[in-house]
Amino acid sequence: MPxxxxxEQTMLQDAADGFLNERAxxxxxxxxxxxxxxxxxxxxxxxxxxxxxxxxxxxPEALGGMGLGAVEAGVIAExxxxxxxxxxxxxxxILSAKVLIEGGSQTQQAWLPRIAAGDAILALAVDxxxxxxxxxxxxxxxxxxxxxxxxxxxxxxxxxxxxxxxIVVAEADEGTTLFLVDPATAGxxxxxxxxxxxxxxxxVTLTDVAxxxxxxxxxxxxxxxxxxxxxNLGRACAASSLxxxxxxxxxxxxxxxxxxxxxxxxxxEFQALQHRAAHLFSELELARxxxxxxxxxxxxGREDASLAASIAKAKAGRxxxxxxxxAVQMHGGVGMTxxxxxxxxxxxxxxxxxLLGDAGFHAERVARAQGF
Amino acid sequence: xxxxxxxxxxxxxxxxxxxPAECRGPLGDDEMIWGGRxxxxxxxxxxxxxxxxxxxxWTAPEWPAEYGGGGLSREHAKVLASELxxxxxxxxxxxxxxxxxxxxxxxxxxxxxxxxFLPEIVxxxxxxxxxxxxxxxxxxxxxxxxxxxDKGDHWIxxxxxxxxxxxxxxxxxxxxxxxxxxxxxxxxxxxxxxxxKTPGVTTRPITLISGKSPFCETFFxxxxxxKANLVGTLNRGWDVAKYLLAHERTMIGAMGEVGGxxxxxQVALDxxxxxxxxxxxxxxxxxxxxxxxxxAAAFRLAMERVGDQVKAKQAHPAIASMLKYYGSEMNKxxxxxxxxxxxxDALEWEGERSHDGKTARDWLRTKANSIEGGTSEVQLxxxxxxxxxxPGA
Numbered sequence: 001m002p003x004x005x006x007x008e009q010t011m012l013q014d015a016a017d018g019f020l021n022e023r024a025x026x027x028x029x030x031x032x033x034x035x036x037x038x039x040x041x042x043x044x045x046x047x048x049x050x051x052x053x054x055x056x057x058x059x060p061e062a063l064g065g066m067g068l069g070a071v072e073a074g075v076i077a078e079x080x081x082x083x084x085x086x087x088x089x090x091x092x093x094i095l096s097a098k099v100l101i102e103g104g105s106q107t108q109q110a111w112l113p114r115i116a117a118g119d120a121i122l123a124l125a126v127d128x129x130x131x132x133x134x135x136x137x138x139x140x141x142x143x144x145x146x147x148x149x150x151x152x153x154x155x156x157x158x159x160x161x162x163x164x165x166x167i168v169v170a171e172a173d174e175g176t177t178l179f180l181v182d183p184a185t186a187g188x189x190x191x192x193x194x195x196x197x198x199x200x201x202x203x204v205t206l207t208d209v210a211x212x213x214x215x216x217x218x219x220x221x222x223x224x225x226x227x228x229x230x231x232n233l234g235r236a237c238a239a240s241s242l243x244x245x246x247x248x249x250x251x252x253x254x255x256x257x258x259x260x261x262x263x264x265x266x267x268x269e270f271q272a273l274q275h276r277a278a279h280l281f282s283e284l285e286l287a288r289x290x291x292x293x294x295x296x297x298x299x300x301g302r303e304d305a306s307l308a309a310s311i312a313k314a315k316a317g318r319x320x321x322x323x324x325x326x327a328v329q330m331h332g333g334v335g336m337t338x339x340x341x342x343x344x345x346x347x348x349x350x351x352x353x354x355l356l357g358d359a360g361f362h363a364e365r366v367a368r369a370q371g372f
Numbered sequence: 373x374x375x376x377x378x379x380x381x382x383x384x385x386x387x388x389x390x391x392p393a394e395c396r397g398p399l400g401d402d403e404m405i406w407g408g409r410x411x412x413x414x415x416x417x418x419x420x421x422x423x424x425x426x427x428x429x430w431t432a433p434e435w436p437a438e439y440g441g442g443g444l445s446r447e448h449a450k451v452l453a454s455e456l457x458x459x460x461x462x463x464x465x466x467x468x469x470x471x472x473x474x475x476x477x478x479x480x481x482x483x484x485x486x487x488x489f490l491p492e493i494v495x496x497x498x499x500x501x502x503x504x505x506x507x508x509x510x511x512x513x514x515x516x517x518x519x520x521x522d523k524g525d526h527w528i529x530x531x532x533x534x535x536x537x538x539x540x541x542x543x544x545x546x547x548x549x550x551x552x553x554x555x556x557x558x559x560x561x562x563x564x565x566x567x568x569k570t571p572g573v574t575t576r577p578i579t580l581i582s583g584k585s586p587f588c589e590t591f592f593x594x595x596x597x598x599k600a601n602l603v604g605t606l607n608r609g610w611d612v613a614k615y616l617l618a619h620e621r622t623m624i625g626a627m628g629e630v631g632g633x634x635x636x637x638q639v640a641l642d643x644x645x646x647x648x649x650x651x652x653x654x655x656x657x658x659x660x661x662x663x664x665x666x667x668a669a670a671f672r673l674a675m676e677r678v679g680d681q682v683k684a685k686q687a688h689p690a691i692a693s694m695l696k697y698y699g700s701e702m703n704k705x706x707x708x709x710x711x712x713x714x715x716x717d718a719l720e721w722e723g724e725r726s727h728d729g730k731t732a733r734d735w736l737r738t739k740a741n742s743i744e745g746g747t748s749e750v751q752l753x754x755x756x757x758x759x760x761x762x763p764g765a
Contacts, residue, residue: 315669
């Protein structure tokens with residue numbers, strides 16, 4: 001497949017950009033932040049997002065979604081990266097929905113129409129320590145009666161503080177297992193974490209949390225493949241958000257280079273800045289190509305899809321990091337102000353970089369996959 | 373089975389039957405098959421491989437079949453490329469005719485020129501060189517001084533070119549000459565073709581830091597050039613030159629790809645060894661190689677994406693500068709890492725063990741990648757001006 005958007009995908013992009021620019025521009029995020037909103041995310045906006053179909057982009061049509069693929073999921077993620085909109089999209093519509101689509105029982109899949117409608121928010125609790133390390137889960141799932149008892153501590157759970165249900169990744173004797181957990185269950189403590197980018201996550205502690213056997217998603221010990229599929233898609237979407245945020249910061253910077261005057265000249269006339277801008281442009285082209293490449297690999301069910309998602313996440317992360325750093329530097333003093341937007345992009349990119357494995361994590365995967 | 377799947381199956385079968393065993397696996401830069409009147413082949417099998425691929429037009433898969441090309445759509449050409457990669461087939465032909473002149477002839481050439489030159493190029497029967505740079509016209513290419521004097525049905529050409537790749541081995545040259553000395557510098561240039569055996573043409577190889585001589589100084593002393601061999605409009609050769617440069621830049625950018633040989637990580641493992649976990653036993657180098665491979669994978673996709681954009685008529689012509697800039701800088705990085713991976717072994721300059729210092733010589737050769745075909749700095753200028761529309765660029 002060509003590495004460019006189809007006509008339908010371009011229409012989806014226009015719709016997502018249009019909706020977000022109108023309903024949730026950067027001012028929306030600033031308002032939630034400045035008013036210290038209790039949730040840090042707007043349920044009303046999320047429902048409207050659902051009405052547009054965006055929240056159900058990957059959910060099958062029979063379950064109320066659009067039934068589309070990773071490229072389309074990435075299109076929406078990129079738009080969200082441009083407007084910095086706090087939204088449960090990645091945690092609920094992508095990571096959690098993907099787990100339930102692939103492994104959920106009929107009862108569990110009843111969540112999917114609600115996710116698609118923006119009525120329900122689900123959160124995936126995978127990380128535990130400071131770094132993403134899904135192969136070193138320490139949260140335990142021990143058999144107790146007809147079900148399991150969960151013990152452990154989860155961190156960086158996207159939108160966990162507003163989640164109607166949690167998908168908890170734990171280790172059972174049989175191996176990695178995924179559980180659908182009601183946050184109201186005794187022993188579950190959810191603490192919202194205020195993050196640098198004013199987006200939302202939570203720490204979740206599980207102390208002797210009793211769940212029935214039917215809380216298991218898929219098979220006991222069969223969580224790894226389910227988790228991998230969701231993480232791959234999540235990483236490819238995060239790569240899109242990174243590309244969107246990096247590109248938007250770049251566009252803002254280009255505007256500044258074309259209008260700001262010093263020494264009687266537009267600063268964009270200085271070759272020292274032109275060459276850095278041209279280099280960054282090149283890097284962004286690579287980020288775009290590698291990101292859609294990974295999404296196509298996922299949609300085509302290719303063997304290298306997991307590796308491709310890692311490469312995309314690493315590359316888009318590094319490029320976006322460069323883009324926001326150059327943005328602040330080239331804006332000079334105004335880039336350091338809270339009033340100006342470029343600093344917000346820097347914060348968002350830092351969070352997205354850490355999410356689902358940073359560039360170092362993914363470079364390690366690449367090295368291992370290539371056998372060195 | 374879709375038509376494309378059918379094509380893949382047929383292509384796979386044909387390649388299995390027709391790509392000789394000797395033509396699979398890595399091919400050294402020195403062993404490339406350039407074709408031409410005085411063609412040399414690594415083995416007889418390589419000659420056969422060129423003949424077979426040339427006969428199908430698959431040395432230029434996307435050129436129209438009426439001019440000897442493969443007549444394939446981009447999607448079919450992608451399938452062919454992936455099937456060639458699958459069996460690690462060596463390129464049947466390395467050719468400035470295919471990479472540079474051909475696309476310019478297709479866009480600007482007369483019907484007669486296309487019919488005369490393109491089929492020969494596809495079959496590898498003619499080897500071309502490029503007469504662009506001059507001692508006083510490097511980055512400022514439009515400053516060329518080589519003069520073509522109008523003599524009615526022909527011109528008399530006098531002047532000097534430099535950095536002419538393989539001029540001493542080429543059959544014909546495509547050359548920029550000044551046909552109007554009074555016009556502004558971009559508007560007095562014409563694009564002409566002539567035989568390197570024409571009286572008055574001499575070449576002198578230039579020895580590079582790699583010890584090799586891929587480039588020449590080329591001198592023209594009252595060289596007769598027929599007017600029928602003008603490509604495009606008189607005095608508008610700069611348009612042809614720019615168009616062709618875009619293809620050249622894409623080609624140089626792609627060198628990191630085709631000239632890649634064995635993956636750097638494997639080279640390093642052989643030289644340095646692995647730790648107990650099977651990782652390269654040099655963690656800092658390992659991290660740098662992994663970063664390179666990430667960039668290389670992203671660059672491959674960026675090249676493919678630009679190709680898709682060209683096909684969909686969404687590409688900006690200046691995008692070739694991005695590929696040239698990024699690909700050549702990346703190739704330099706790759707060879708720095710190959711030197712680091714090779715350590716002291718990579719420092720040998722002569723002798724059989726090192727294939728006469730192949731690693732070191734290749735490393736040095738790549739330093740020209742960001743100079744030839746327009747320096748990295750010129751590419752960045754072009755990006756700033758044409759793609760970013762920055763002021764005063």
